[in-house]
Amino acid sequence: MESSVVVDRFGLSADVGEWLEEAERLPAPGRPLCVPVGDEAARVLDLFALEGRDREEVEALWPGDAGGGRGGSPGAWSAELWHVVECMYRRLWADAELPVGRFRWWPSLVDVSDVRLRVASLWAFAAMVAVQLEVQGRWGVPRSVTVGTLADVGAQVRRSRVMWGWLSLETSGWVALQFRGGLFRVGGLQLEPARLVSESGVEWYGEAEAAGLGEGMGVGGPVLRLHIPTGGLDPAGVDESLGRARAFARGCLGFDPVVATCTSWLLDPQWGEVLGEGSNIVAFQRRFTLVGEGRAGESDVFRFVFGSPVVDVERVPRGTRLERAVVDRLVAGGRWWVRTGWVRLS
Numbered sequence: 437m438e439s440s441v442v443v444d445r446f447g448l449s450a451d452v453g454e455w456l457e458e459a460e461r462l463p464a465p466g467r468p469l470c471v472p473v474g475d476e477a478a479r480v481l482d483l484f485a486l487e488g489r490d491r492e493e494v495e496a497l498w499p500g501d502a503g504g505g506r507g508g509s510p511g512a513w514s515a516e517l518w519h520v521v522e523c524m525y526r527r528l529w530a531d532a533e534l535p536v537g538r539f540r541w542w543p544s545l546v547d548v549s550d551v552r553l554r555v556a557s558l559w560a561f562a563a564m565v566a567v568q569l570e571v572q573g574r575w576g577v578p579r580s581v582t583v584g585t586l587a588d589v590g591a592q593v594r595r596s597r598v599m600w601g602w603l604s605l606e607t608s609g610w611v612a613l614q615f616r617g618g619l620f621r622v623g624g625l626q627l628e629p630a631r632l633v634s635e636s637g638v639e640w641y642g643e644a645e646a647a648g649l650g651e652g653m654g655v656g657g658p659v660l661r662l663h664i665p666t667g668g669l670d671p672a673g674v675d676e677s678l679g680r681a682r683a684f685a686r687g688c689l690g691f692d693p694v695v696a697t698c699t700s701w702l703l704d705p706q707w708g709e710v711l712g713e714g715s716n717i718v719a720f721q722r723r724f725t726l727v728g729e730g731r732a733g734e735s736d737v738f739r740f741v742f743g744s745p746v747v748d749v750e751r752v753p754r755g756t757r758l759e760r761a762v763v764d765r766l767v768a769g770g771r772w773w774v775r776t777g778w779v780r781l782s
Contacts, residue, residue, distance in 0.1 A: 439523070442516045446553055452543045459523035462530045467567065469525045471499060471559045478503025480562045483583060485590030493603045494593075497552055499559070517552050524560035531616045532571070536658070536691065537631040540616075542609030546600055557608040561589065564615050576688045577620065584621035585614050591666050598743035617689075619663070622680050624673020626663040627696075629689050631656050638699045639728030639776040652694035660685060660781070662698040669702075669716040674723070682781040695778050698724060701736040703775040710761040724777025733774035737762055 439456035442448065448456075472480050477498060486494055495502040499510045531540055545554050565586065572582045589611055596606040605611065613619045613628070620627045632655055634640050640655065647654050660681050668674075678696065686692050703721045711718050738744040741762055742752040749767060754760045765772065 437515055437519045439519070442519050445514075445516045446548055446550060448545075448548070452545070455541070455543055456520065456523045459527045459530075460519075462526045465526055465529035469522050469560075469563055471521075471563050472565075473498075473500040473502070473507070475503055477501065477507075477562070480565050483565060483586045483589075484558075484562075484593075485587035486593060487590060490590065490593045490597065490603065493551075494555065494558065497555070513552065517550070517556065520553060520556045521559045521563075524557055525563055528560060528564050528612065528615050531612075532567075534616050534618065536629045536689075537633070539613075539636075542612045544604075544606045544608050546596065546604045546606040551603055554602070554604040555593075557605055557611065558589070558593075561611060561615060568615060572617075572688075581620055581622055581684075585619060585626070588614070588619075588621065588626070588665060595666075595743065599739070599745050620684070620688075621665065622684050623676030623678075624665075624668045624670055625677035626665055626668075627677070627681055627684070628661040628663060629685065629691065629693075630659050630661045632659045632695070632697075634728070637731055637774060638697065639730075640697075641727060650694075652692075657695075658685070658691045658693040660693050660696040662696050664698075664700065664702065664720075669720050671716065671719055674720060678723075678779065679782060694781055696781055697727075697776055697778045699774060699776040701733040701740065701772060701774050703777045704730070704733060704773045705775075706765070706770075706772070707761075710765075711757070721777065723779050725779070726775050726777045728776055730773040730775040733772040734766065736774055737772045 439453055439460055442456060443453040481491060481494065481502065495506045496508055498507040499513050501507040534540065545556065548554055569579065569582055573579065592607045592611055593603070593605055596604045599606065618628055632640050632646065632653070638661070640646060641649070643655050652658070662677070681696055682693060702717055703724060703726065705721070707715070707721065708718050734747045738747045738752070741758060744752055749763045752759065752763065754763055762772065
């Protein structure tokens with residue numbers, strides 16, 4: 437089937453059509469697409485940590501038995517839907533070993549009307565789980581790390597429902613990163629192998645200043661970018677992540693970063709003014725040395741604090757100290773910022 441047929445059938449954008457056309461021309465995957473069914477499907481959904489309404493709806497859509505006799509009819513899946521899943525699966529196989537720091541766009545499909553298409557990436561991811569466990573096991577990645585990373589799928593589905601009001605996976609490109617060897621949950625944080633460069637909102641020093649910081653800190657050097665999963669700011673969990681990060685990268689990923697960076701709204705120093713001592717956010721940001729000037733962070737704050745895809749102070753609650761702080765500063769004419777900070781790894 438040609439991707440142009442799929443684009444016409446579902447009214448997809450031109451950039452999604454180009455992505456599908458490129459994916460359909462990729463070499464055949466190492467294994468044919470095989471979405472798990474029965475008990476194996478149930479185990480995958482457990483690994484994804486899909487729960488409650490999200491799990492019920494995904495099970496009802498599943499092409500066949502999703503475990504315990506629950507599931508949808510494979511006959512409800514058109515050839516066009518399977519073409520999208522196949523293209524996504526091909527893309528994951530082709531990108532399984534992308535060079536460190538290389539990012540490839542992935543369509544979210546959050547606003548299409550067909551719910552199967554909105555979560556089509558889930559079936560491509562499900563078909564990759566067995567490969568993911570095998571490959572990362574050969575790398576020496578502890579199974580607990582791979583399993584902990586897979587659990588982020590459910591967290592992203594939950595966040596997408598909060599933001600948009602329906603079953604979807606808006607951050608499917610983020611989830612795809614873990615199937616490309618680009619994201620690992622180690623302790624309380626997620627680690628992304630990358631390079632020390634300024635790109636896409638991440639900031640780093642110029643060549644002369646970076647070189648002056650010592651070995652391993654130069655532009656283009658290896659780095660672990662830190663990401664904070666839901667509930668990931670517990671100080672003990674952060675300590676564990678930072679304590680294990682460098683040895684994990686050396687032993688499992690084959691490179692030796694001496695530094696980790698984090699680019700986040702959580703590193704805006706203004707939080708110290710409103711949250712004070714004892715806040716996990718303040719304790720977290722004090723671990724880092726800031727670099728650069730930052731960028732506007734209101735959209736990030738509204739996404740992660742309120743689960744809102746738009747910045748609108750009239751539509752969000754003010755029930756917690758954090759929520760009130762966000763809105764009060766904006767009403768007073770202030771701003772929030774995304775900042776990049778770095779910390780040396782032991």
